[in-house]
Amino acid sequence: PIPMLKFIFQWLDLHPGSYWLPATAASLLLVARLGFLIGRDLRAPAKRGSADWRDGVVLFLFLHAWRWPFLFAAAEFNPDESQLAAGALTLARDPVFWRAVDGGSSGPLNYYFLMPWRWFGVPLDYFTVRLTGLLLVWGTLFTCLRTLATTFGRPAAWLGVLPAATFFATVTHPDFIHYSAEHLPLLFTAVSCGLLAGRTPPDRKRLWMACILAGALPWTKLQTAPIGLALLGWAGWQVLREPGVAVRLRWRQAAGVLLAAALPTLLLTALFTTTGQTEAVLRRYFLQNLLYVGNGSVTGKA
Numbered sequence: 001p002i003p004m005l006k007f008i009f010q011w012l013d014l015h016p017g018s019y020w021l022p023a024t025a026a027s028l029l030l031v032a033r034l035g036f037l038i039g040r041d042l043r044a045p046a047k048r049g050s051a052d053w054r055d056g057v058v059l060f061l062f063l064h065a066w067r068w069p070f071l072f073a074a075a076e077f078n079p080d081e082s083q084l085a086a087g088a089l090t091l092a093r094d095p096v097f098w099r100a101v102d103g104g105s106s107g108p109l110n111y112y113f114l115m116p117w118r119w120f121g122v123p124l125d126y127f128t129v130r131l132t133g134l135l136l137v138w139g140t141l142f143t144c145l146r147t148l149a150t151t152f153g154r155p156a157a158w159l160g161v162l163p164a165a166t167f168f169a170t171v172t173h174p175d176f177i178h179y180s181a182e183h184l185p186l187l188f189t190a191v192s193c194g195l196l197a198g199r200t201p202p203d204r205k206r207l208w209m210a211c212i213l214a215g216a217l218p219w220t221k222l223q224t225a226p227i228g229l230a231l232l233g234w235a236g237w238q239v240l241r242e243p244g245v246a247v248r249l250r251w252r253q254a255a256g257v258l259l260a261a262a263l264p265t266l267l268l269t270a271l272f273t274t275t276g277q278t279e280a281v282l283r284r285y286f287l288q289n290l291l292y293v294g295n296g297s298v299t300g301k302a
Contacts, residue, residue: 019069026065033058034162038155050198051149051157056142059165063138066169070177071130077174080106084179085129088114092124096271098280105292106181107219107285108268113184133179137168140190147194185220185227188213192231201242204253208260211235215261219268222289232261 012018033055076082087101088111094100097108114132117124141161148157171177195210214231217224239253272281 022065022068026061030058030062030162034155034158037158041153041155049149049154050146051142051154055145055149055154055158056138059142059145059161060138062165063134063141063169067134067177070172071127071134073126076126077130077178078180080180081126081129081178084110084114084181085124085126087111088118089124091115092118096275096277098272098277098284099275102280102284103181104284105222105289107221109216109220110181110184114179129179130177133177133183136183136187140186141165141168143187143190143194147190147197150198181221185217185224188217188220189224189227189231196231196234196238199238201238204256207235207238207257211257211260212263216264219264222285228261232257235261 090100117128145157145161148160192210192213195206199206214228217228235257
């Protein structure tokens, strides 16, 4: 297989115009899918339902057809992707975060999320971490597509997601094509929103899973804590406004929402406490993030 791959890459280097063939084909496939859905609804309005696997395949092919050349670049696009890959490799030997790995402003879940590649014996390099980022973008967009389709129908959902999909497919700036600490919170936020938007009042599993993901957001990126709080507020509002439920039971269910949201923090706190990393967590993550914002790294001030 190695000589064949070498031949393919050499051929692609000599024929750069071939890049446009899969990109154009995937774009036409997406347009055809959208046209089919719009035409079907115009002939006979279909019942609103979630997007299916065919929509997911079309979306993935569209993203991958435009982005695949960047997966094979042998140099880093951003120092963060090298740090994340190196940290995940270190955690494969010592799984206790902050004992051997300091993520800076990035939370531990971004590193742990890369470790399954090692479990399956796949090399953890620029290709795999960028593929992970691309898969997370696809998962985020497909989740949004499913959420919007349930409420507005698939044609409207596709039209709503298409601008974001086009951006992620065609962007070439290095900060948007490498695996970063923002990819995983994007997916967590989208899935949590989708679970809350699509649940019916008696459904507790969707509610608790949405709260677990919202509670996990600060451990991907501390700056996502306000987003997690907003999602928890939405979940609490749903619980407190459920019809036909006694007031005492509503408050008990609201306490269950808070417990589900606290579960990721409780588990990680138990890990850090039992391994003696509590001070490191407070200093290197929480205080360092406050200094990171306070010194103008985010605000742009000197």
